[in-house]
Amino acid sequence: MADEKQSLFGAVIEGAAGLAGSYAATLTHLFRKPVTEQYPEYKRPMPTRTRGRIILTRSPDGNERCVACYLCSGACPVNCISMQSEEGENGRRQAAWFRINFARCIYCGLCEEACPTLALQLTPEFAFCKDDIADFVYEKEQLLVDHGGKHPDYDFYAHAGIAAGTPKGSHIDEDEPVDVKSIMP
Amino acid sequence: MTVELLIGAGVMLVKMAVALAVALGLAAYMILLERKLLGRFQVRYGPNRVGYFGLLQPLADGLKMLLKEDIIPDGVDRRIFLVAPAVVAGMALLAFMLVPFGETLTILGHAVPQVIVRTNVGLLLVLALSSLAVYGLALGAWTSDNKYSLLGGIRGAAQMISYELALGLSLVPVVMRARSLDLSDIVAAQSGLPFAVTEPFAFILFIIAALAETKRIPFDLPEAENELQAGFHTEYSGMRFALFFVGEYVNMVLLGALIAVFFLGGWHGPVLPPIVWLGIKVLAVPVFLIWTRASLPRLRYDQLMALGWKVLVPLALVNVLVTGAILVAA
Amino acid sequence: MTPLGALFYLFAALGLGAAVLTATRRNPVHAVCCAVAVFLSVGAMLAVLGAPLPGVLTVVVYAGAIMVLFLFVIMLLGLPAGDGALPPGRFLVPATLAAATLVALFALIGADPTAKTVLPAAMAGPAAVGTILFDKYWLAVEAVSILLFAALAAVMLLGRGKTGRKIAAAGGRAA
Numbered sequence: 001m002a003d004e005k006q007s008l009f010g011a012v013i014e015g016a017a018g019l020a021g022s023y024a025a026t027l028t029h030l031f032r033k034p035v036t037e038q039y040p041e042y043k044r045p046m047p048t049r050t051r052g053r054i055i056l057t058r059s060p061d062g063n064e065r066c067v068a069c070y071l072c073s074g075a076c077p078v079n080c081i082s083m084q085s086e087e088g089e090n091g092r093r094q095a096a097w098f099r100i101n102f103a104r105c106i107y108c109g110l111c112e113e114a115c116p117t118l119a120l121q122l123t124p125e126f127a128f129c130k131d132d133i134a135d136f137v138y139e140k141e142q143l144l145v146d147h148g149g150k151h152p153d154y155d156f157y158a159h160a161g162i163a164a165g166t167p168k169g170s171h172i173d174e175d176e177p178v179d180v181k182s183i184m185p
Numbered sequence: 186m187t188v189e190l191l192i193g194a195g196v197m198l199v200k201m202a203v204a205l206a207v208a209l210g211l212a213a214y215m216i217l218l219e220r221k222l223l224g225r226f227q228v229r230y231g232p233n234r235v236g237y238f239g240l241l242q243p244l245a246d247g248l249k250m251l252l253k254e255d256i257i258p259d260g261v262d263r264r265i266f267l268v269a270p271a272v273v274a275g276m277a278l279l280a281f282m283l284v285p286f287g288e289t290l291t292i293l294g295h296a297v298p299q300v301i302v303r304t305n306v307g308l309l310l311v312l313a314l315s316s317l318a319v320y321g322l323a324l325g326a327w328t329s330d331n332k333y334s335l336l337g338g339i340r341g342a343a344q345m346i347s348y349e350l351a352l353g354l355s356l357v358p359v360v361m362r363a364r365s366l367d368l369s370d371i372v373a374a375q376s377g378l379p380f381a382v383t384e385p386f387a388f389i390l391f392i393i394a395a396l397a398e399t400k401r402i403p404f405d406l407p408e409a410e411n412e413l414q415a416g417f418h419t420e421y422s423g424m425r426f427a428l429f430f431v432g433e434y435v436n437m438v439l440l441g442a443l444i445a446v447f448f449l450g451g452w453h454g455p456v457l458p459p460i461v462w463l464g465i466k467v468l469a470v471p472v473f474l475i476w477t478r479a480s481l482p483r484l485r486y487d488q489l490m491a492l493g494w495k496v497l498v499p500l501a502l503v504n505v506l507v508t509g510a511i512l513v514a515a
Numbered sequence: 516m517t518p519l520g521a522l523f524y525l526f527a528a529l530g531l532g533a534a535v536l537t538a539t540r541r542n543p544v545h546a547v548c549c550a551v552a553v554f555l556s557v558g559a560m561l562a563v564l565g566a567p568l569p570g571v572l573t574v575v576v577y578a579g580a581i582m583v584l585f586l587f588v589i590m591l592l593g594l595p596a597g598d599g600a601l602p603p604g605r606f607l608v609p610a611t612l613a614a615a616t617l618v619a620l621f622a623l624i625g626a627d628p629t630a631k632t633v634l635p636a637a638m639a640g641p642a643a644v645g646t647i648l649f650d651k652y653w654l655a656v657e658a659v660s661i662l663l664f665a666a667l668a669a670v671m672l673l674g675r676g677k678t679g680r681k682i683a684a685a686g687g688r689a690a
Contacts, residue, residue: 316579
């Protein structure tokens with residue numbers, strides 16, 4: 001097309017059509033509803049798996065899920081999670097204190113993947129601002145929530161084979177403990 | 186005698202104040218209009234946070250610019266660097282003194298022409314002022330000691346010289362029909378048909394050349410953002426930077442006023458009062474310029490020069506010739 | 516002295532001062548700025564004398580186009596800029612020549628008896644200037660324009676040279 005010698009008249013017509021086309025395109029845009037979302041007034045519902053602020057969830061019975069295994073802390077590429085583990089009255093392991101420095105957190109979600117008890121979860125909440133950078137250091141009380149997050153029905157202790165609080169054999173999908181001293185089948 | 190003189194001076198001062206306020210106010214809101222309209226052309230809202238519909242945005246912008254630090258880089262020629270933005274804005278504002286806003290009024294037995302300066306070389310004076318504005322651009326660019334600025338300044342100077350010619354030539358048919366260089370006479374000559382109808386080619390040529398003179402897209406080579414950062418005003422900050430923009434937007438309003446006067450019949454129009462007609466015409470042109478900015482891509486530099494010298498100037502000359510022939514035949 | 520006369524002498528003094536600065540500046544851009552000031556004051560002087568058309572034309576043509584070209588070339592060349600005034604020895608010869616021209620000019624004006632009578636205030640409107648230019652002196656105007664055109668064509672031919680023609684043949688554009 002470009003190699004063919006165009007007549008002057010044809011070139012003028014083509015150029016004018018091109019100009020008119022672009023003017024027409026913008027004119028139609030003028031009467032379209034703007035696609036902008038007015039952010040503070042309208043907050044777009046974020047997907048549930050959006051990686052935002054980190055929470056510590058509870059199991060359905062209201063106990064803390066976190067067993068202070070340090071896996072999240074080890075997985076964290078920026079070392080923003082720190083904790084101290086201890087043993088509770090019922091024999092459960094838990095965090096004596098649990099601290100996340102959100103000023104350092106990169107919201108990569110590796111901690112969530114590392115968490116064996118689904119305690120640590122990332123929420124879609126992404127806009128939380130502070131005047132003081134020290135306020136970004138969240139303690140366990142600020143991290144703990146009263147729900148199960150993305151997995152409300154999951155209860156680590158109900159599945160696991162350990163006897164912490166509940167007797168052996170009372171967990172989901174768990175057989176009665178075998179009495180090794182009995183010879184009965 | 187002295188009373189007459191004092192009244193004359195007072196009226197003149199009032200007219201200057203009104204023209205200055207209108208020009209600057211319109212320029213400030215032209216920025217808002219451009220941002221709003223450009224936003225809607227791109228299917229988004231423009232600024233809408235400061236005041237209702239963002240109506241206080243110009244105020245906020247001006248305040249911000251005033252409070253910003255005025256940086257003067259090392260190694261610049263201070264005197265030229267400081268004066269250059271004022272030249273751009275000043276020349277644009279000066280040209281407003283020539284724009285007639287209406288017929289001569291009679292107030293308390295005194296004839297008060299609704300124009301600050303009525304001169305029989307008004308059209309040429311407009312061209313002279315618009316050609317002087319390039320000094321602010323070129324000198325500001327040269328003294329910034331920055332290669333992007335320098336390139337922008339060189340482009341600006343070359344572009345202004347090239348399109349000045351087409352601009353002047355496209356106005357010759359208007360002068361031939363109006364038989365005067367006086368802006369008020371030119372408007373008076375359009376009480377019947379506006380020159381946009383009788384001289385459509387001159388109208389189109391003038392708009393294209395004027396687009397290049399005001400350095401608007403698609404001819405914004407001196408400040409081509411993607412190639413030259415900000416071109417000639419790269420090194421400017423604070424209110425000096427804002428002055429360049431005041432100059433640009435005052436120029437837009439001025440262009441609207443000039444097109445209204447030269448081609449759209451000034452304040453002439455049915456039903457509505459004359460000043461309303463003038464306002465509509467003056468504002469229609471910037472809206473078209475913004476529409477153009479939303480629609481067209483920037484020209485390449487050699488295309489710009491070729492368009493100016495190989496297309497616009499010959500067409501304008503032919504147009505002068507044809508108009509002359511028609512006028513002689515009629 | 517009438518107000519207009521005072522304005523005339525004001526602009527004349529401004530123009531003279533700017534002209535001296537133009538001749539003595541070492542920085543070419545400063546010299547160009549001063550030259551623009553000279554043309555502006557000359558334009559203003561002409562307007563004060565009652566000839567706004569030549570005044571505006573001076574501004575449009577000299578200040579608005581020719582000096583912009585000067586500036587354009589200076590910016591393109593990027594010369595190392597000096598500062599302050601030239602040493603006095605440098606413009607001894609040009610100053611002498613200019614002074615001699617001035618003296619000769621005054622002598623010629625003095626010798627002409629008509630120069631002694633004061634001219635009436637001139638009123639040269641655009642129509643009057645146009646009529647005189649294209650009715651009475653049309654031949655001179657045409658001759659000058661043909662001369663300029665010849666110069667333009669010659670510059671185009673010389674400027675292109677042999678390499679230029681090759682580039683043009685290869686599809687290059689002359690901006």
